[in-house]
Amino acid sequence: MSDSVAVLGGSMTKFGQRDAWICELLAEAGSACLADAGVPPDAVDHLYVSNMASGEFEGQTGVMNALAHDLGLVPAYSQRVDQTSASGGAGIYAAWQSIKSGASDMTLLVGGEKMTHRSTAESTDVIASITHPAEYKHGVTLPSFAGLTARLYLEQFDAPRESLAEVAVKNHENGVRNENAQFRTEITVEEALDSPIVADPLRLYDFCPVTDGSAALLFCPVAVAEEYTDDYAVLSGVGGATDTHVVHERDDPTTMNAVVDSSDRAFEMAGLEPDDIDVAELHDMFTILEFLQMEAVGFAEQGRAWEQAMDGWTRLDGDLPINPSGGLKSKGHPLGASGVAQGYEIYEQLVGEAGDRQVSADAGLACNVGGFGNCVTTAIMEARQ
Amino acid sequence: MTMDAYRYEDGSISYPGHPRSRDGAEPAETIDLSECTGEVITWTTSTATPPGVRTPNTLAIVEFDVDGETVRALGGTTTDDVEIGQTVTPVYVEELREAGVGIKPADGPQEWDGYRFEPV
Numbered sequence: 001m002s003d004s005v006a007v008l009g010g011s012m013t014k015f016g017q018r019d020a021w022i023c024e025l026l027a028e029a030g031s032a033c034l035a036d037a038g039v040p041p042d043a044v045d046h047l048y049v050s051n052m053a054s055g056e057f058e059g060q061t062g063v064m065n066a067l068a069h070d071l072g073l074v075p076a077y078s079q080r081v082d083q084t085s086a087s088g089g090a091g092i093y094a095a096w097q098s099i100k101s102g103a104s105d106m107t108l109l110v111g112g113e114k115m116t117h118r119s120t121a122e123s124t125d126v127i128a129s130i131t132h133p134a135e136y137k138h139g140v141t142l143p144s145f146a147g148l149t150a151r152l153y154l155e156q157f158d159a160p161r162e163s164l165a166e167v168a169v170k171n172h173e174n175g176v177r178n179e180n181a182q183f184r185t186e187i188t189v190e191e192a193l194d195s196p197i198v199a200d201p202l203r204l205y206d207f208c209p210v211t212d213g214s215a216a217l218l219f220c221p222v223a224v225a226e227e228y229t230d231d232y233a234v235l236s237g238v239g240g241a242t243d244t245h246v247v248h249e250r251d252d253p254t255t256m257n258a259v260v261d262s263s264d265r266a267f268e269m270a271g272l273e274p275d276d277i278d279v280a281e282l283h284d285m286f287t288i289l290e291f292l293q294m295e296a297v298g299f300a301e302q303g304r305a306w307e308q309a310m311d312g313w314t315r316l317d318g319d320l321p322i323n324p325s326g327g328l329k330s331k332g333h334p335l336g337a338s339g340v341a342q343g344y345e346i347y348e349q350l351v352g353e354a355g356d357r358q359v360s361a362d363a364g365l366a367c368n369v370g371g372f373g374n375c376v377t378t379a380i381m382e383a384r385q
Numbered sequence: 386m387t388m389d390a391y392r393y394e395d396g397s398i399s400y401p402g403h404p405r406s407r408d409g410a411e412p413a414e415t416i417d418l419s420e421c422t423g424e425v426i427t428w429t430t431s432t433a434t435p436p437g438v439r440t441p442n443t444l445a446i447v448e449f450d451v452d453g454e455t456v457r458a459l460g461g462t463t464t465d466d467v468e469i470g471q472t473v474t475p476v477y478v479e480e481l482r483e484a485g486v487g488i489k490p491a492d493g494p495q496e497w498d499g500y501r502f503e504p505v
Contacts, residue, residue, distance in 0.1 A: 056488065125435035125487040133495050134401040138461050139431070139438030139482045147429030148446055155427075155469060200430040244407070248446045248457045249399055253427070 005099045006225035007233040007381060008218045009037025010344040013112075015213035015332035016182040022054045022063055022114040025214040027070040029337075030110040033216035034071070038228060041072040045104035050081045050091035050111030051336035056126045058114055067110060077104070084130050085285065087111060088215070088339020089240075089368025089377030095219045096238045096379075105224055111340035112214030123210050127335070130371050132246045143207055145247055145372040146286035147199025153254050153288060154201065157303035161201060165192035166309050167287040168205040168329060174316060175326025177356040182211050182332030206287040211332030215341035230384065233350040236363075237272065237380035239265025247372050254303075256289075258376035259296035259367060266365070266378040267298075274298035277380070278361035279349050280320060281342035283369035284327040290314075293367050294322070297378070316357060324349065324357045339368030343379055350383040388419040388475050388500050390449075390456050398456040400449075416451055418458065419475045422505055423447040426457065428467040437486030441465065445502055447473055463503040475500035 011032035013025055020028065026049060034041060049064040060066075064078040083090035088111040098104040115123050128141045153159060169189055175181035187205060195204035225232040241261035244250055250257065267273060274297060282293040291305035299320060300308050308314060314322040325331050325345040328338055346364035348354045366379045391402030395410035402412060428445040443462045448455050463476060479498050485491025 120433065121436050124433065128435055129488050132401065134499075135459055136489070137481045137495065137497055137499055138444060138459060139434055139442045140444060140459065141431060141433070141435060143433060144429050144431040144442070144444055147431065148427045148444065151429060151469070152427040196432070198431070198433050200432075202429075246399075246401065246459075248459045249407075253446070 004222045005096050005235040006220055006222045007235055007347045008039065008220050008225045008228060009033050010217045010347045011036050012180050012215035012341050012344050013213050014180050015211050015334060017116045018212035020212070022051070022058055022060055022112055023066045023070060025114060025212060026063060026067045026110050026112045029112065029214035029216040030067060030071050030108060033108065033218050037218045039106060039218060043106045044073050044076050044108050046098045046107040047073050047076050047078040048081050048091045048094045048107065048109045049078070050087040050109065050340055052082055052084050052087050052113060053126055053335065054114070057118060073108070083375050084370035085283070085335050086339055086368045086370030086375050086377050087336040088342065089366065089379060091340060092217065092343050092379045093238050093240050093377050095217070096235055099219050099221055105220055107219045108216065109219065109340060110214060110216040111337040113334035113336045114212045115210045115334060116212050120210055130374070135246065142372055143199040143202070143286065146288050147202050149253050150202050150288040153291065156254060157306065159306040161193065162189055163306035163310050164202070164206055164287040165189040167284065167290045168192045170315055171284060171323050171327040171329040174324050174357060175330025178326045178331055181326040181330050182209055183330045202286065202288070208285050208328040208333040211334040213332060213334035213337050215337045215344050217340055217343050217347065231351045232384055233347050233381045234384060235379060236382045237266035237270030238377065239263060239269065240377045241265070242375045243373050245374060254292065256292045256296040256373040256376070258373050259293050259369070262376045262378040263297045263367065266380045270380040270382070272363060272380060277320065277363050277365045279324060279346065279359050279364040280322050281325060281327070281345050281366040282322055283367055284323055284329045285333055285369065287329065289369065290322065297365065297367060316359060321359045324354065324359060339366070339377065342366035342368055346381050350381055386477055386498065387417040389415040390418050392416055396454065398451055398454050400456050400458045418449055419500060421449050422472050422474045423449040425467060425469055425471045425473060427469060428462065430465055435487050437483030443467060445473070447502055460499070461501040463501050472505045473502040474505050476503045
């Protein structure tokens with residue numbers, strides 16, 4: 001076994017509606033990541049490409065081989081990683097395995113998705129195809145799972161509807177500070193509450209947009225990182241877990257079991273507790289997911305995350321800044337890229353390159369969710385000591 | 386047409402059925418939920434629906450009590466007037482969404498008929 005795993009570099013493209021196709025997006029982020037780290041292409045042993053559905057969205061498959069060629073990485077080992085919306089986090093897990101096992105001394109991870117050329121209805125259907133056929137035939141969508149769960153959460157824990165709007169307001173405010181975010185406009189609680197209903201009781205501003213984009217991270221053993229720079233982060237904990245495929249079969253719909261399990265494993269590996277985390281990126285595909293993950297990771301007691309959100313605890317100047325990047329809500333959600341972009345934000349925070357949204361952090365956590373909590377990965381990074 | 390849940394050798398019940406229970410037990414029998422009544426646990430009305438799906442689409446998670454063991458099912462409702470705690474029963478619908486309009490082929494393994502929930 002090799003020594004600790006370092007995150008040596010990172011990058012992300014502008015998220016939003018892009019003219020570039022998937023291979024161009026991946027190459028943009030991958031090339032920028034290698035440049036950021038000052039690592040030549042021929043040093044890369046393994047390439048992982050996190051991507052959920054380039055075949056379904058664009059009719060383009062084999063994107064890992066295409067990227068290896070485009071970046072001059074041939075004959076590096078390449079692999080596409082699909083774990084639906086958690087593909088990016090699963091890519092971090094795969095990259096960690098490749099370094100920790102000694103199979104690779106330099107692993108490039110690039111996540112990306114091209115979605116905006118399809119209608120929202122078409123994109124929704126591609127994503128909904130992850131559901132069980134017994135769910136799919138009813139026209140269920142991921143947003144409708146969010147509506148079902150949000151209603152239960154608000155009722156069960158006596159939470160005000162405004163608390164969900166506060167999540168959207170905060171993450172839009174953070175997105176203004178992120179030049180790569182899809183939405184860079186602030187909103188108010190009133191605007192969020194007056195926006196059109198999408199999945200009652202949730203409204204338009206409770207949902208992330210459809211997005212094109214790509215992000216990349218570069219991993220190597222700490223000993224190798226020391227040869228390049230002092231500015232790296234350490235990937236000290238990773239965990240992954242699954243929950244039921246059929247969402248309604250879960251004992252408690254307001255508990256994200258796979259988040260509990262994956263974060264427990266990551267904390268155990270890192271030797272840390274939730275209180276040790278200084279900054280977090282959570283998978284706020286829907287505002288309700290920020291509360292559910294806060295509680296499942298251990299940042300809040302069950303049913304109480306909404307109070308902390310309303311008290312400002314999760315804001316940039318709060319006790320635990322959550323989604324300083326703007327989150328999926330404001331930054332955008334190009335499926336395969338999102339988990340990598342979450343990791344990139346934590347990396348930037350830990351090496352002090354987060355600009356206007358920089359917080360004081362020695363340890364950060366990224367939680368990437370596939371489906372409605374169907375498969376989850378959690379990554380914990382720490383600043384170089 | 387039936388709405389078959391599986392009872393497994395460990396006593397647990399699931400809808401839909403799976404080759405094994407959550408704890409790995411094999412199926413022992415099927416239980417038809419279509420003649421049962423259940424209680425709405427939560428619901429939503431979706432206005433952003435995929436191709437071939439009615440708009441709006443009100444969905445509910447319903448819990449059934451089968452000999453003291455609970456089992457849940459997700460389905461559309463026959464009305465938008467739904468409440469948590471409401472008692473409902475399944476009613477058969479020949480085409481829940483338009484076959485073949487979305488990403489799945491009309492003549493593939495996906496079933497298109499099934500049950501919606503109607504208040505009792």
